[in-house]
Amino acid sequence: MNFDPSPNSQAYLARLKTFMQAHVYPIEKEILTENHRLNYHGDWRRWRVPAQIRQLKQQAREAGLWNLFLPDNELGQGLSCLEYAPLAEEMGKVSFAPEIFNCNAPDTGNMEVLYHFGDKKQKQTWLEPLLAGEIRSVFAMTEPGVASSDATNMQATIIEEGRKLVLNGTKWWTTGLGHPDAKVAIFMGLSNPENEKHARHAMVIVPLDSEGLEIKRMLTACQDYDAPYGHGELQLTNVKVPKDNLLVGMGKGFAIAQGRLGPGRIHHCMRAIGAAERCLELMIKRGFERVAFGKPVIKLGGNQERVAKARMAIDQARLLTLNAAWKIDTVGVKHAMTEISAIKVVVPNVLQEVSDMAIQMHGGAGVSGDFPLAGFNAAARVLRLADGPDEVHMGMVCRIELAKYQKGA
Ligand SMILES: Cc1cc2nc3c(=O)[nH]c(=O)nc-3n(C[C@H](O)[C@H](O)[C@H](O)COP(=O)(O)OP(=O)(O)OC[C@H]3O[C@@H](n4cnc5c(N)ncnc54)[C@H](O)[C@@H]3O)c2cc1C
CATH class of the missing domain: 2.40.110.10 (Butyryl-CoA Dehydrogenase, subunit A, domain 2)
Structure with missing residues (x-):
């Protein structure tokens, strides 16, 4: 078991970070404001994608930062699940970033279905335009x-x-x-x-x-x-x-679903770790900046313990996710069911907890649209339902655990 990022993964991560710093973070707020202007008018049939996102998609594709999720040398970038994990984490720090790199849900899961289970014509008709980011x-x-x-x-x-x-x-x-x-x-x-x-x-x-x-x-x-x-x-x-x-x-629907939901779930978790990491960063920066009762907010009350708890929770969640990715790569989805279900429970709960702490330390600003924290908190909440509620995944972990003893009985 070795979770060191491979040289290939490290190289992609460096390029992805550079792209995010140069092109995404500087206009994150501008894009969110534009999205609000274009789409929050009550008529979903007139929803539009902000022009900046389409432009960034083009740039990302030209930069070779495209379809990073697909473990295929020609159609994707040939990265394994473990190699992709740090990249998905980086994309998860900005809500719309995965789309820029053609790595967003639910398309990644659907593309994987077509890639693994589609016939030639189905791939030509649907997988190709999806991989091109056209549909x-x-x-x-x-x-x-x-x-x-x-x-x-x-x-x-x-x-x-x-x-x-x-x-x-x-x-x-x-x-x-x-x-x-x-x-x-x-x-x-x-x-x-x-x-x-x-x-x-x-x-x-x-x-x-x-x-x-x-x-x-x-x-x-x-x-x-x-x-x-x-x-x-x-x-x-x-x-x-x-x-x-x-x-x-x-x-054959269930046979396909088992294959689809494994990688899809783990991608959600990798992105959620990135979101939690961003919440922690914002929480610390804000905590140093704001002064109340004569001290930076970070030094008040239990805030230092909150920072420590967030760091420990994120690192545990990341290790669990990397372990699941490693198992998918080495023994396949069917033999990584405990690990996949475990992270599907742990990671959204960690993001929910960390985003909540970060909101609290920001005061009113934390729930405003000036920071991405409320969005991350809502995303964590719905992620505890989407792709199966916590209880169903805990049921899976428990079933596999009990079976070990029943077999031997
Ligand atoms: C934002 C969002 C996006 C989604 N995207 C998609 C999508 O793209 N495509 C799609 O098909 N679906 C999607 N879903 C649906 C999601 O997968 C379902 O909501 C989820 O599987 C739960 O099904 P349900 O809503 O019918 O809840 P129910 O099946 O009615 O369950 C209700 C509750 O019962 C409890 N429960 C269920 N089973 C157990 C158990 N074994 N033990 C203990 N308690 C249990 C849980 O608390 C659960 O939340 C999305 C959901 C959300 C919220």
């Missing part, structure tokens, strides 16, 4: 009518009709659905109700302009639309797509 995608699994933390509950249907598949159902919390470039969904539905429960569902590629597909609304998460990405509710009424849009086969 965006969504993942439509969760449904309002059923407890979706148990994915075997999904009720939306996929029925074969000649050379077509007919889709019906309602999905919600479909992240990225409001983005003006969102063109395609990976849809999960019930295809084989007669099978055992993990072989009942399938995944299908659905163009978002398909007849019968209607976006009903955008939901707010913690009172925020998260524009221009958004989290949408989607109605599918007799949507017909060619059978060629089926991924792998009928009843």
